[in-house]
Amino acid sequence: xxxxxxxxxxxxxxxSGYRYALSLTHNSTxxxxxxxxxxxxxxxxxxxxxxPYIFQAIRSRFINQYKRDLLVPLIPLDxxxxxxxxxxxxxxxxxxxxxxxxxxxxxxxxxxEREALFLTAVEGYTAQEVAELTDQPRGTILSMLHRSRAKIxxxxxxxxxxxxx
Amino acid sequence: MxxxxxxxxxxxxxxxxxxxPKKLQELMDISQQQDRKKTSLAxxxxxxxxxxxxxxxxxxxxxxIIGTQMFFYLPTDNEALAERITKExxxxxxxxxxxxxxxxxxxxxxxHMQKLDFNLIQSNRITELGLEIIGTRYCSIQGEIAAQIKLxxxxxxxxxxxxxxxxxxxxxxxxxxxTVNGLAxxxxxxxxxxxxxxxxxxx
Numbered sequence: 112x113x114x115x116x117x118x119x120x121x122x123x124x125x126x127s128g129y130r131y132a133l134s135l136t137h138n139s140t141x142x143x144x145x146x147x148x149x150x151x152x153x154x155x156x157x158x159x160x161x162x163p164y165i166f167q168a169i170r171s172r173f174i175n176q177y178k179r180d181l182l183v184p185l186i187p188l189d190x191x192x193x194x195x196x197x198x199x200x201x202x203x204x205x206x207x208x209x210x211x212x213x214x215x216x217x218x219x220x221x222x223x224e225r226e227a228l229f230l231t232a233v234e235g236y237t238a239q240e241v242a243e244l245t246d247q248p249r250g251t252i253l254s255m256l257h258r259s260r261a262k263i264x265x266x267x268x269x270x271x272x273x274x275x276x
Numbered sequence: 277m278x279x280x281x282x283x284x285x286x287x288x289x290x291x292x293x294x295x296x297p298k299k300l301q302e303l304m305d306i307s308q309q310q311d312r313k314k315t316s317l318a319x320x321x322x323x324x325x326x327x328x329x330x331x332x333x334x335x336x337x338x339x340x341i342i343g344t345q346m347f348f349y350l351p352t353d354n355e356a357l358a359e360r361i362t363k364e365x366x367x368x369x370x371x372x373x374x375x376x377x378x379x380x381x382x383x384x385x386x387x388h389m390q391k392l393d394f395n396l397i398q399s400n401r402i403t404e405l406g407l408e409i410i411g412t413r414y415c416s417i418q419g420e421i422a423a424q425i426k427l428x429x430x431x432x433x434x435x436x437x438x439x440x441x442x443x444x445x446x447x448x449x450x451x452x453x454x455t456v457n458g459l460a461x462x463x464x465x466x467x468x469x470x471x472x473x474x475x476x477x478x479x
C-alpha cells in the first residue's frame with residue numbers, strides 16, 4: 112500500500128475495497144454504494160487508509176444494511192453435510208470455465224462463503240485472519256471454504272453434464 | 277490450496293473487477309476534498325494558534341516591561357526607609373516641641389542627654405551652615421532613641437537637627453537633600469551618627 116504515490120495507493124485501496132464489497136453483495140452497483148458509504152466513513156473518522164480498516168467498514172455497512180442474520184448465516188461445523196465433502200476426494204480441474212460461468216457459480220454461494228473465498232483467494236488471508244475479520248470460529252471458516260469450493264466444482268460438473276453431447 | 281484451480285480462477289475473476297472510472301473518480305474527489313478540508317482546518321487552527329501565541333507573547337512582553345518598570349520605580353527598602361525618616365523628622369519639626377535642655381554647644385547638651393546610646397557630636401555641616409544651638413530634647417527616629425536639637429540661623433529661622441546612632445539599617449542610606457512642602461530636608465551620617473536636618477529652604 113505504500114509503493115506508489117498517495118493517489119495511486121488510494122486507488123489500489125478503493126479497488127480492493129470494491130472487490131471485497133462485490134464478494135459480499137455479488138452486485139456491482141451495491142458494491143459501489145457500500146464502498147462509497149464506507150469510504151465516507153473512513154475519511155470522516157480520519158481512519159487509517161489500509162485494507163483491514165476499510166474492509167471492516169465495508170463489512171459492518173453490509174451487515175447493517177442487509178441484516179446479518181439473514182445474509183451471513185453462521186453454520187456450525189456439526190451441521191455440515193458429509194456428502195458435501197465427497198467431491199473433494201476427486202481432484203477438481205476445470206480449464207474451460209469463464210467469468211460468466213464463475214459468476215454464476217459464485218451466485219450459488221452464500222454471502223459468507225463468497226466472502227471467505229474472496230479473502231483467502233484474492234487477499235491471501237489465512238483462515239484465522241478471515242475468522243478474526245468476520246468474527247467467526249476458524250473451524251467455521253474452514254468448513255465454509257471447503258463447502259464453497261465444492262459447490263463451485265459441483266456447479267461446473269452440472270454444466271459439463273448438461274452440455275455434454 | 278492457493279494453487280488450486282478454483283482458487284486461482286476466483287482470484288483472477290475478482291482481480292479483473294474494477295470500480296467504474298466514474299465512481300473511482302468520484303471517490304478520489306471525495307478523498308481530495310476531505311484532504312483540502314483538513315488542510316483548511318489545520319490552517320485555521322495554525323492561524324488561531326499563531327494569533328493566540330502572538331497575544332500570549334505580547335502579554336508576556338508587556339508584563340515584563342511593566343514588571344521591569346515597577347522594579348525600578350517601586351521604592352526599595354532603603355528608599356522606603358529614607359522616605360519614612362524624612363516624613364518623621366518633618367512632622368516632628370512642624371510640631372515645634374519645647375526643648376527639655378537648653379545649651380548653645382554640643383558638649384553642654386551631651387551632659388544633659390545621658391540616656392542616649394551614642395555620643396552627640398558636632399556635625400561639620402552644622403558648623404558650615406553657621407547655625408546656633410538653642411537646646412535639645414529626647415525623641416526617636418524609627419523607634420530608635422534620638423536627640424532633637426533646636427537651632428536657629430542668623431535671621432532667626434528655626435531648624436531642627438536629629439541625631440541618632442548609625443544602626444545597620446541606617447548605614448545603607450545615602451546622603452540626601454530634598455525640599456518638601458517648602459522645607460529643606462537633609463540626611464547624612466558622620467562618625468557613626470545619623471543626622472537629619474529640617475529647616476528653611478532659603479538657608
